[in-house]
Amino acid sequence: MALTAFAAHGFHCLIPDSWELQVFKGPWDGGHLVFVDHRTPTMALTWERTGRDPDFTRTLRVVAKRLERDIEARLVRTDPIPGRIGSMARFAAQGGEFVVAMLVPDPEQNLVVVLRQLTPGAPRDLYQAMDSLHVYPAKAPVPWRFHGLALDLPPWWRLHSSQLMVGMARAVWFHRPFNCIKTHAVLVMRRYACASRLLDEGDVKTWLNQRLSHDEVIDEQQADPDGTVHMRVLAPGSSLWRRLWRKHEVRHLAAWVDEPADRLMVQEWKGLGPPLPPLRSCHNLKDGALPWQEDTP
Amino acid sequence: MNRGPKLVAEDVADAVPRLCDDVTCTEVSAEIIRLRGRDLRRTGLSRFLAWLFRLPRTVEVELDDLGTWVIHHMDGRTMAQLAQDLSTQRKLSRREAEFALTAFVQSLMVRRLVRLDGLTRSSA
Numbered sequence: 001m002a003l004t005a006f007a008a009h010g011f012h013c014l015i016p017d018s019w020e021l022q023v024f025k026g027p028w029d030g031g032h033l034v035f036v037d038h039r040t041p042t043m044a045l046t047w048e049r050t051g052r053d054p055d056f057t058r059t060l061r062v063v064a065k066r067l068e069r070d071i072e073a074r075l076v077r078t079d080p081i082p083g084r085i086g087s088m089a090r091f092a093a094q095g096g097e098f099v100v101a102m103l104v105p106d107p108e109q110n111l112v113v114v115l116r117q118l119t120p121g122a123p124r125d126l127y128q129a130m131d132s133l134h135v136y137p138a139k140a141p142v143p144w145r146f147h148g149l150a151l152d153l154p155p156w157w158r159l160h161s162s163q164l165m166v167g168m169a170r171a172v173w174f175h176r177p178f179n180c181i182k183t184h185a186v187l188v189m190r191r192y193a194c195a196s197r198l199l200d201e202g203d204v205k206t207w208l209n210q211r212l213s214h215d216e217v218i219d220e221q222q223a224d225p226d227g228t229v230h231m232r233v234l235a236p237g238s239s240l241w242r243r244l245w246r247k248h249e250v251r252h253l254a255a256w257v258d259e260p261a262d263r264l265m266v267q268e269w270k271g272l273g274p275p276l277p278p279l280r281s282c283h284n285l286k287d288g289a290l291p292w293q294e295d296t297p
Numbered sequence: 298m299n300r301g302p303k304l305v306a307e308d309v310a311d312a313v314p315r316l317c318d319d320v321t322c323t324e325v326s327a328e329i330i331r332l333r334g335r336d337l338r339r340t341g342l343s344r345f346l347a348w349l350f351r352l353p354r355t356v357e358v359e360l361d362d363l364g365t366w367v368i369h370h371m372d373g374r375t376m377a378q379l380a381q382d383l384s385t386q387r388k389l390s391r392r393e394a395e396f397a398l399t400a401f402v403q404s405l406m407v408r409r410l411v412r413l414d415g416l417t418r419s420s421a
Binding site: 148193194 | 388
């Protein structure tokens with residue numbers, strides 16, 4: 001069975017290649033997601049970063065109550081997860097057995113993950129996801145792999161929103177060093193489908209030029225040998241005060257074509273300090289976690 | 298224009314898209330076609346306003362090669378099968394293809410150029 005990596009909010013796991021993300025909600029501190037396989041919900045994953053020790057008994061009670069209400073499932077037994085902090089519960093319902101796993105993947109990180117099987121049957125995929133679950137420290141680079149986006153970001157980049165729309169996947173990150181409230185930088189990644197159609201035998205530079213607003217001016221522009229186009233764009237100040245002082249808003253754009261997938265990638269960066277380089281390459285998470293990098297910006 | 302409820306890909310997966318009976322299909326070029334619907338029914342005041350503002354009598358849309366491909370493949374296939382074929386042809390994921398196809402079919406449905414057979418009442 002072919003596996004693919006799903007990575008977001010400081011953790012990653014391996015899931016079957018045919019699974020797709022249907023629900024993806026919540027920030028870094030906690031949220032939930034649902035995977036589907038050909039329109040059939042297969043697994044739900046909930047994560048929560050908590051300062052206190054996880055109370056698995058309480059979580060189990062909540063899950064059992066919900067399953068009993070929704071599908072009239074009853075708790076059969078609970079087992080500890082070998083080699084991990086957590087427990088695994090089996091529920092019996094009309095369609096068969098469901099497995100719910102609650103665990104702390106890394107004792108040094110305060111992340112609690114609950115994996116819930118949504119289709120009765122052998123929980124092989126849930127075990128696979130559970131075994132491959134890896135949590136990244138807050139100060140380490142973090143991989144992001146969802147909706148076809150694949151990038152490794154330095155620490156303290158927090159996903160603000162992500163959307164899968166017709167012909168495009170888009171995600172927005174805010175850079176908040178040490179979880180401060182103020183946003184230092186914003187990163188927007190856009191992944192357009194059918195790049196060959198969009199470019200229409202033109203080049204990326206021309207396409208990007210056509211997408212600029214009428215009041216934006218290109219300050220710098222260069223093309224790398226690998227086809228990546230960089231652009232520094234100046235726009236009028238965002239407030240009257242800034243416009244009076246002739247201040248400009250600066251955007252850094254990078255665009256390239258992912259030819260094997262026929263996708264056009266556009267990276268937009270805005271904020272303080274040096275911009276991020278084009279995030280073209282990423283690590284293969286099937287081989288293991290990201291290497292620790294201290295020298296990240 | 299009455300857009301109706303937004304179609305959801307999961308709800309219309311088994312529905313079969315078809316051109317409406319009174320729609321004429323003209324080939325502009327090998328990859329571009331033009332769809333022309335029937336004459337719009339207008340009441341007295343709206344007919345006067347349409348005359349005043351020179352509004353068109355019919356709905357007419359020109360489709361690019363991708364839209365033409367979809368129209369040409371509306372041969373009794375379900376939305377799920379069409380999405381599968383589209384994803385193979387355009388290197389899209391199944392979900393992306395379903396999203397795009399559903400939005401496209403809905404945009405033609407509101408213009409009364411395409412109908413969905415086998416659509417359940419709840420999703421219609």
